[in-house]
Amino acid sequence: MLAATAVSQSASDPLSGLMLGDVPKPEVRPGWSLVRVLASSLNMHDVWTLRGVGHPADQLPRILGCDAAGYDEDGNAVVVYPIIASADRGRGDETIDPQRALLSERHDGAFAEWLTVPTRNLVPKPEGLSFDEAACLPVAWGTAYRMLFTQAAIKAGDRVLVQGAGGGVASAAIKLALAAGAVVYATSRSETKRKLAESWGARTVESGGRLPEKVDVVVETVGEATWSHSLKCLRPGGTLVVAGATSGYNPPADLGRVFYQQQRILGSTGCTRTEFVDLLRMMTSTGARPVVDRTMPLADIHQGFQLMIDGDLTGKVVVNPPKETA
Ligand SMILES: NC(=O)c1ccc[n+]([C@@H]2O[C@H](COP(=O)([O-])OP(=O)(O)OC[C@H]3O[C@@H](n4cnc5c(N)ncnc54)[C@H](OP(=O)(O)O)[C@@H]3O)[C@@H](O)[C@H]2O)c1
Helix, strand or coil: CEEEEECCCCCCCHHHHEEEEECCCCCCCCCEEEEEEEEEECCHHHHHHHHCCCCCHHHCCEECCCCCEEEECCCCEEEECCEECCHHHCCCCHHHCCCCEECCCCCCCCCECEEEEEHHHEEECCCCCCHHHHCCHHHHHHHHHHHHHHHCCCCCCCEEEECCCCCHHHHHHHHHHHHCCCEEEEEECCHHHHHHHHHHCCEEEECCCCCCCCEEEEEECCCCCCHHHHHHHEEEEEEEEECCCCCCCCCCCCHHHHHHCCCEEEECCCCCHHHHHHHHHHHHHHCCCCCEEEEEEHHHHHHHHHHHHCCCCCCEEEEECCCCCC
16 A cells, blocks of 8 residues: 655655655554545644654654544544553543554554554544545644643633644634634734634734733744743733644743743643544534645645645645545
């Protein structure tokens, strides 16, 4: 089957380590299911793996891809919950399981025609979502859902700032916060992306720009480039939720502001399976849909990642494996 596999790592040329080619179809172990992948989507996580950040070299070669939607062996339309937790985890919080692994970390991922995952990771795909739309949700939208509703516990009328409107997680956070009745501000370096966020209902300023009021919650995935601005925009006692650091991991601490203004800084990673099911229900009830920048054949995946590395995307890139062998 065709697959995109990480075979080596390079901080300066991450895509040199991504090999597209034929690999054996995976074998299914007890308690796991085979999924015929119809759609997957790109995440910065794949780029970090190729750069050698957070992914040990002894885990290579590894088929990348954290997001998948397709059919299980019984012909059911499914979307894959992406965290593989300990078998005895039961209904606990998978995101704090020390043994957890995101799909593609310790098990082959979704950039392939076929995928195997624990059967408990299969979730019915809502009928109103296409396979391409569903494949955008597990990592980016699941992460945004937990940041907003579990960590920051936003409520209707809250003022929420989302940094970097064009990002996969950021665009999800904007749409989910709007759907929940929040007043949403968004920043972007790009006027085109700001205009798009405005068309969804957000109020926008350029990156680092002044907001007309302080906000209750900041959603931060950009990191170093926007951190100080995020803290400046947050009201005393407000909450900053951080789940990523695309522009760098070492922002100024601004400790004086944090303790004097009694700001709360919360880390967040992924979502639980329960939160993922809640997210799917919310997509159905509100009509919220992912922002798909483009779809492309799996064979063109290098081009999709180059756009992501260059910051030229708005929302998600979906890749489709070849159809003829389905
Ligand atoms: N903790 C978790 O579970 C989890 C889950 C998913 C993602 N993440 C992390 O979250 C981050 C975002 O992931 P993603 O998939 O949403 O990535 P993405 O789609 O590539 O989005 C990154 C966004 O960050 C903004 N940005 C990048 N460099 C910037 C800079 N120098 N200055 C200002 N803005 C900048 C851009 O927004 P504009 O172009 O609009 O300015 C860009 O669209 C990544 O670091 C990823 O690893 C973490």
